Amino acid sequence: MELSERKLKILKSIIDEYIDRGEPVGSKHLMEYGNISLSPATIRNEMSDLENMGYLDKPHASAGRVPSGNAYRLYVEELMQEYKTSSEQLDLLSELTRFKTEEKDKIVEKARKIMSKMTNYASITVSENLPGAVISRFETMIIDSESMLLVMIMPDGRVNTKHLSTGTALDANDAQIIKNALNAHLSGRSLDDVSLSDIMSIEEEFGDMKALVNPILRIAYEAAVGSERRSVEVDGITNLLSYPEFKNVEKVKDLLGLFEQNGDTIKDFLPVESDESGLKVYIGDEENSKLSDTSIVFCSLPVGNRNTIFGILGPKRMDYKKATNALKRLSQTLQSLAKDEDAPRAIAENSGFSDEKDGKTD
Amino acid sequence: MELSERKLKILKSIIDEYIDRGEPVGSKHLMEYGNISLSPATIRNEMSDLENMGYLDKPHASAGRVPSGNAYRLYVEELMQEYKTSSEQLDLLSELTRFKTEEKDKIVEKARKIMSKMTNYASITVSENLPGAVISRFETMIIDSESMLLVMIMPDGRVNTKHLSTGTALDANDAQIIKNALNAHLSGRSLDDVSLSDIMSIEEEFGDMKALVNPILRIAYEAAVGSERRSVEVDGITNLLSYPEFKNVEKVKDLLGLFEQNGDTIKDFLPVESDESGLKVYIGDEENSKLSDTSIVFCSLPVGNRNTIFGILGPKRMDYKKATNALKRLSQTLQSLAKDEDAPRAIAENSGFSDEKDGKTD
DNA sequence: TTTTAGCACTCTTTTCAGTTGAGTGCTAAA
């Protein structure tokens, strides 16, 4: 059977209505509120066809229809309209721009919070070291007689600092020696192929300073590649609690449970090649009970020396146009921040994106 | 009426049972499982007395009894037994010790996560600048041609770093000038009395460098006292979702809502003088509907140049002995970390605390 | 005087049978 113009219109109306109200959509309701000028009976016939074609489901015989996974997929890819970015949302994005000059490390965190605020859904970020990231050099700075600051610098100017206490006296000379040793062995190396044993082999160069140098090297290793190889963070769970889909606490628990581990589970649902930057949409899938009623709009971007997946997480009937728009805007903002490092105050909303939608809708 | 030995025993049994099962405790149940060798009728008489004395409540006529706020208070202060720290809990604490040499800034975060894991409740930390905290000095480090690292050092050795991009060329000389200006005006000053206009007045010293120096000064201000004047963080909300008290999503929302603002609301419930270090217990209070079914065990400790409230947050019928024990251990561990800065590997469980319970129970 | 058995009473929770109402599918007429 063909998906006629009329069928598409009806399907889109059903999805819009369902996203809006969260309750199965009936033929009569669609006629009244869905802007379809056909009798309920005709609509019913079309709905029945759409059900047979796999685009609609029926919770039970006397309920209305609910969009299927396929329907959402079609909706996201072809049916949905543009979303007009609101001025509140633009304000949020410009907060991110303002962040530029501050600590780069916090950009991901800030972006995550902005995603939640822009959409009223939850947000997730998954950061991992970029496969090819290279260490540019190390610097040290004496803080006091027993501690120093170790700074690892990446070619893109991103820095990683660790403040470490040695427990033994430390002078500028020691710091210099350590810095030189680290630079001699590690600068130019890729983060991926620095191993702990690698680092420990540096220790051998130090005769009577071994005891001093050992903990420092361990921490240098941490700074370079260590515990934060992958970090998964979630924000805005509160937002989800407002949706009836999550009124059952078990669902929320299941969902949160997915993020508590090292992120392997959630990465399975966010399939991205490290070099592609487009938006993707994961649509809740019955086969994975824990995410069966959850959708995730996500994309992947390099931020500093790490690759980060940004995701917006909502019920399956989430407002996809709002979510995809928000993420697209965010990603543009982040990219322009990364690119125009020398144009300090480029604000997202008027910097001529190649996004043809803006002209029409803003 | 007197609180006889027998009444106390019955009251304690009721509280223990209620904490354990979460359901009103009846006279017959208490006889069978509460280790009371009296007939239900006798127990009923005592319960009736305890109700009149304000220690027990009745949800309705044909339900069992539930402890009142007064009862929990008495329980926490006099009735409850010692809790034996488990080996898993000790392991968690030792993770904190291992953190010592790493970034001090992350100790609070780590401690918060440990509180959740030790108790299976939620945890909260509220950090604020210590009233008297003083800036020791500033340092700068050139990262690349357009960015530098600004480091603020406190007398206790704690550091605060900001990586800032200027958007204009920057050399070691500029960095030196900025550093000197900041040190001349701000070192020795208390964080409290540094104001933005204060900082901006420094700008006047710079003639043609004004434009360069302005954003840097703003960020220096941020680094010193800015946005992080108070930070409120919560962890382990998932844990709470397992308790029937929080099966109603509205309750969870209410609770989370308390932390989303700047923390003023939650600070009202955590009354601590900045210089006292003992444990306190907030016991859910009917008058504050949002916290009516929530208790918080908390204490306040200086960590670096900030004062931090550590709290364990659970249902009103939380396992107070477990929670108070966990927090006590944690606070001891943190204090010993702060004190024995020069004894690198002091592990909590065998370093001779002045806590008489350890001998008996571990 | 204290403890306990017995029993009527209270109030929530569960169960079950109607009843309602939204929505469907099918048929036949427009």
Add this chain to the structure above:
DNA sequence: TTTAGCACTCAACTGAAAAGAGTGCTAAAA
């Protein structure tokens, strides 16, 4: 091809009845 009409389905609601857990009181037992 569209639509009106109608029988049918099924979740959701309603209200009454039954069950169950626990109490308070009284009077007997210890």
